[in-house]
Amino acid sequence: MDPSQLYRMLVFASVVEKGSLTAAGEALNISRSMVSQHLKRLEAHCQLKLLYRTTRKLSLTQEGKQFYYYCAELLKLAKQAEASIIPSDDQLHGTIKISAPVAIGELALVPLFREFTKHYPHIHLCLLFEDRKLDLLEHNIDIAIQVGQADNEQLVAVELAEYDEYLVAGPEYLATHGSPSHPDSLPHHQWIMHSTHQLPRNCQFENSEGDKFNLQLTPFINCNTLVGTLTLAKEGLGIAMLPEHLVKQPIQEGLLRRIMPDYHLGKGGIFALHDFEDVIPARVHAMLTFLQRRLYQ
Structure with a gap:
């Protein structure tokens, strides 16, 4: 036939x-x-x-x-x-190994996984939360969560969410050093940088009218994790640039204040990287779909 x-x-x-x-x-x-x-x-x-x-x-x-x-x-x-x-949700099984920066993993992913495991009770999760980027093949990682820009052209990148970077500081710091209202005053403040070195960082600020300001800012304290940078800012040790999803709750609780909200550093993205080209395993596809639907909805 x-x-x-x-x-x-x-x-x-x-x-x-x-x-x-x-x-x-x-x-x-x-x-x-x-x-x-x-x-x-x-x-x-x-x-x-x-x-x-x-x-x-x-x-x-x-x-x-x-x-x-x-x-x-x-x-x-x-x-x-x-x-x-193609098994149903409750029949999917196997292990999904996920790597993510510490802050994203602990503050954003962990609260979601209870819902995921209810839908997929036979899938085992293996979580690696580190701010350094891990090689997917070397560590047998199925999904790597990356913040900023997807910078590995050899991997498939799935955008999960977008975010703005906020300038924030603790109330105690602002009471002592004053709250800056224009980019020109920023170099004179203490900066908490998310980095592994003390080198100056080149930053471009743009306001709603399209005015751009290029500044070179030197860290007063540098920290290799976003969680540590967030904590230092809440302790009143300086001004930090942090993703909006990490600082929204501390701002609501009064632990941080947003500085110069009319000036933006540009948008970043949160990506899921994987090495599956033509055929994505059903369990991995289920996780990617779940994260696209639930992350920062």
């Missing part, structure tokens, strides 16, 4: 099952006109009219009813075959 004929039989069964050409097309991910063409070719091949079609409804001819019985069995078998290799 011509394989295309088998597909047309599945299209016919889907039309009857869904009740319309449009609904069948959506289920099969093809256009309504394509569904109609398949039906016409099927009827021409069978030399029978299988469906009465009006603008309001579909109905089977007598020959169509008999033919549908067998096509419906074919569709049922196709669904069973697919289910046998």
Whole structure:
């Protein structure tokens, strides 16, 4: 039998099952006109009219009813075959190894994983929270979460969220040193930098009117983790540049204050990197979909 004929039989069964050409097309991910063409070719091949079609409804001819019985069995078998290799959520199993920066992992990912494990109770999670970037192959990592820009062209990057960087400081620091209102005064303040060195950082600030200011800022304290940088800022030791999702709650609680909200450092992204090209394992695909839906929604 011509394989295309088998597909047309599945299209016919889907039309009857869904009740319309449009609904069948959506289920099969093809256009309504394509569904109609398949039906016409099927009827021409069978030399029978299988469906009465009006603008309001579909109905089977007598020959169509008999033919549908067998096509419906074919569709049922196709669904069973697919289910046998694509398990349902509660049947997915295996391990997902995820690496992430400490702050993202502890403050953003961990609160979400309870919901994930409810949906996928047989998936084991292996979590590596480190601010240094780990080699995926060397550490057998399935998904690496990266903040800023996806900078590895050899890996597939899935954007999970966008964020702004905020300038923040503790109330105690601002009470002592004053709150800057213009970029020109920023070099005179104490800076807490998320970095592994004490070298100056070149920064560009832009306000809502499009005015740009390029500054070179030298750290008073540098720290290699975002969590540490956040804590130092809350302790009143200086001004820090931190992603909005890390500082929103401390700002609401009065532990930090946002400085110069009209001046922006530019947007960054949170990405999930993986090394699967053509076929992503079902368990990994489930995690990627979950993170895209739930991270900073």
